[in-house]
Amino acid sequence: MEKFMFMFWAMFFIIMLWFCHVDGITHLDSECSQARNSTGNTVYRSNLRSLLTSLATNAPLQDGFFNASVGNGSDRVYGLVWCRADASPDTCSKCLNDFISIPLTDCPDTKELVIWSSTCNLRFSNESFFGELWNKSSSSTYGNSGLDDPAVFTRGFSMMETLVRSVSNGPLMFATNVLDVGDNRERYGLGQCSRDLSKLDCQNCLEELLTSYREYVLNRTGWEMLGVSCGMWYDNFRFYDANLSRPNPPNTSGGGERWYNKGDMILAFVGILVLYWISDFNYV
Numbered sequence: 001m002e003k004f005m006f007m008f009w010a011m012f013f014i015i016m017l018w019f020c021h022v023d024g025i026t027h028l029d030s031e032c033s034q035a036r037n038s039t040g041n042t043v044y045r046s047n048l049r050s051l052l053t054s055l056a057t058n059a060p061l062q063d064g065f066f067n068a069s070v071g072n073g074s075d076r077v078y079g080l081v082w083c084r085a086d087a088s089p090d091t092c093s094k095c096l097n098d099f100i101s102i103p104l105t106d107c108p109d110t111k112e113l114v115i116w117s118s119t120c121n122l123r124f125s126n127e128s129f130f131g132e133l134w135n136k137s138s139s140s141t142y143g144n145s146g147l148d149d150p151a152v153f154t155r156g157f158s159m160m161e162t163l164v165r166s167v168s169n170g171p172l173m174f175a176t177n178v179l180d181v182g183d184n185r186e187r188y189g190l191g192q193c194s195r196d197l198s199k200l201d202c203q204n205c206l207e208e209l210l211t212s213y214r215e216y217v218l219n220r221t222g223w224e225m226l227g228v229s230c231g232m233w234y235d236n237f238r239f240y241d242a243n244l245s246r247p248n249p250p251n252t253s254g255g256g257e258r259w260y261n262k263g264d265m266i267l268a269f270v271g272i273l274v275l276y277w278i279s280d281f282n283y284v
């Protein structure tokens with residue numbers, strides 16, 4: 001039943017995405033707008049504002065991950081953001097700034113929110129959730145990618161299944177892999193978890209994505225599976241910097257400003273971005 005609801009919501013989001021696409025940002029609802037007027041709880045609002053600003057400022061300087069909390073008592077708010085490992089600080093920063101403006105302008109009184117995309121993720125709540133896996137919603141897309149040789153797809157999918165363990169063992173909880181499929185062709189994979197997760201939760205998160213969406217992406221040449229706590233990306237071109245594939249990047253102790261990609265690389269087929277307003281959908 002739980003599983004069914006999960007799939008139901010996953011499908012629901014995909015359908016809603018179809019209808020509600022505005023400037024690359026997808027709003028699932030209009031309920032939030034009523035908050036715009038109300039005076040609300042000004043202490044909570046100001047805590048939320050400083051939390052979100054701090055997350056968007058710090059994450060690009062901390063290898064694309066940051067968590068923090070602001071406030072006391074019932075006005076305390078906890079937040080966490082992460083960017084995809086190959087996003088440059090600029091790309092990460094831009095993505096996060098777009099995200100934080102959504103609750104700030106539309107839903108300043110929202111207690112809990114998750115937003116995810118191919119490039120970055122935002123989650124905040126009035127209850128502490130650090131280290132906890134979010135498994136209530138996720139999404140998957142194959143964009144405009146064509147159909148692959150089914151045998152290649154199968155091998156590529158196995159590669160992604162193998163990648164799960166490398167991701168959870170990686171110091172920054174991401175890993176890449178390349179599959180030689182002959183004729184000078186290759187398939188590329190990237191997997192990543194939110195760095196607050198335990199190894200086990202990271203594995204569970206990624207495996208859940210692979211299980212939930214295998215049928216959906218079947219035989220596709222490129223696809224991605226996105227959750228709030230983890231994500232997997234797969235394609236027939238090297239969509240990340242070749243340097244990313246080193247399992248243990250050097251200089252990890254050299255401060256928080258080392259990045260893997262100078263260019264603003266963005267996956268061509270992705271523009272998916274989902275808002276999930278918990279307060280409005282009362283997920284079971």
Ligand SMILES: *[C@@H]1O[C@H](CO)[C@@H](O)[C@H](O)[C@H]1NC(C)=O
Nearest residue numbers: 032033034035036037038039
């Ligand atoms: C917002 O404010 C305007 C003007 O003050 C008012 O007409 C409108 O009814 C308010 N909307 C809500 C949802 O309170």
Ligand SMILES: *[C@@H]1O[C@H](CO)[C@@H](O)[C@H](O)[C@H]1NC(C)=O
Nearest residue numbers: 067068069130131195196197
């Ligand atoms: C971030 O989360 C970790 C748990 O994953 C926690 O130990 C740490 O205190 C949090 N950082 C902040 C600034 O709240």
Ligand SMILES: *[C@@H]1O[C@H](CO)[C@@H](O)[C@H](O)[C@H]1NC(C)=O
Nearest residue numbers: 043046047070071072073075
């Ligand atoms: C929380 O409480 C501490 C100690 O009472 C205070 O110093 C701090 O300013 C408060 N933080 C906020 C955001 O109200």
Ligand SMILES: *[C@@H]1O[C@H](CO)[C@@H](O)[C@H](O)[C@H]1NC(C)=O
Nearest residue numbers: 073074075111125126127128
């Ligand atoms: C968080 O907000 C919800 C909804 O307003 C409320 O029911 C819950 O008690 C709050 N939790 C905390 C820890 O304040």
Ligand SMILES: *[C@@H]1O[C@H](CO)[C@@H](O)[C@H](O)[C@H]1NC(C)=O
Nearest residue numbers: 002003006133134135136208
């Ligand atoms: C999500 O995780 C919780 C606890 O970790 C588990 O009880 C629940 O069944 C999971 N939900 C889904 C949809 O997998």
Ligand SMILES: *[C@@H]1O[C@H](CO)[C@@H](O)[C@H](O)[C@H]1NC(C)=O
Nearest residue numbers: 147149150151215217218219
């Ligand atoms: C995928 O390929 C297999 C093997 O050729 C085929 O049986 C199946 O119908 C294909 N599925 C889709 C969705 O293309």
Ligand SMILES: *[C@@H]1O[C@H](CO)[C@@H](O)[C@H](O)[C@H]1NC(C)=O
Nearest residue numbers: 241242243244259260261262
């Ligand atoms: C990859 O790393 C090497 C050695 O650190 C560096 O010389 C090269 O410029 C890097 N490539 C890219 C595309 O950043």
